[in-house]
Amino acid sequence: MSDWLESRARVADLVHAYALHIRQGEPARCAELFTPDGSFEVRTWDPRNAATLTTRTRTEGRAAIAGFIGSSTGAVRMFPMIHNLLVTVNGDRAEASSLMIGRPFPEGSEVIGEYADSFRRVDGRWFFTARIYTIARAA
Numbered sequence: 001m002s003d004w005l006e007s008r009a010r011v012a013d014l015v016h017a018y019a020l021h022i023r024q025g026e027p028a029r030c031a032e033l034f035t036p037d038g039s040f041e042v043r044t045w046d047p048r049n050a051a052t053l054t055t056r057t058r059t060e061g062r063a064a065i066a067g068f069i070g071s072s073t074g075a076v077r078m079f080p081m082i083h084n085l086l087v088t089v090n091g092d093r094a095e096a097s098s099l100m101i102g103r104p105f106p107e108g109s110e111v112i113g114e115y116a117d118s119f120r121r122v123d124g125r126w127f128f129t130a131r132i133y134t135i136a137r138a139a
Contacts, residue, residue, distance in 0.1 A: 007089040010126045011096060011119050018128070019080040019100075027069035031062040034128045035120060040065045043134040053134070076104045078111075092121040100133070112136050 014033055021029040034040070039060045045053040059068045085098040095118055102111040113135040120129045 004089055007094060007121070007126070008087045011087045011089065011094045012085055014119065014126050014128065015082060015085060015096060015098060015115070015117065018131075019082050022069070023077065023079050025077055027066045030069050031066035034062055034065055034131075035122065036062055038062065038065065038128050039130045040068065040128075041130070041132045043132065044137050045134055047136050076106070076108055078102045078104050094119040094121075094126070 018030055018033055021027075021033075037060065039058060041058040042056045043053060044056055057068065059065050080100050080102045083099040083101065085096060087094060087096045096115070097117070098115045100111075100113055100115060102113075104111075113133055116132040116134070117128060118130040119126050121127075
């Protein structure tokens, strides 16, 4: 397999591994998928009005990311479903875009949003350097 194809597959696996760890309630394992200086940001916006884009939270570093994810995976377990994953690889860097529909268990409102991800290959292994999740919400 060419390096480009293998890299695309590894990045896609990383995106899906993150979703698996969210579903299984494993925040520390999610954080391990980031570079030590990685960041995770959550935004909201109304797709009908770009001016409504708001950053809700931004965390940096594995410990902070694990803490943030852990604080939001308590009594409710999210079941993320990844769609329309597009990966672009350029050497040891990559970017991806995907849609996520999340269904909380045992109950709650479905969440729809989009991930904008950045990745870096370190010692042959791919990691997130940044994840930005933008939740679509009516203003």
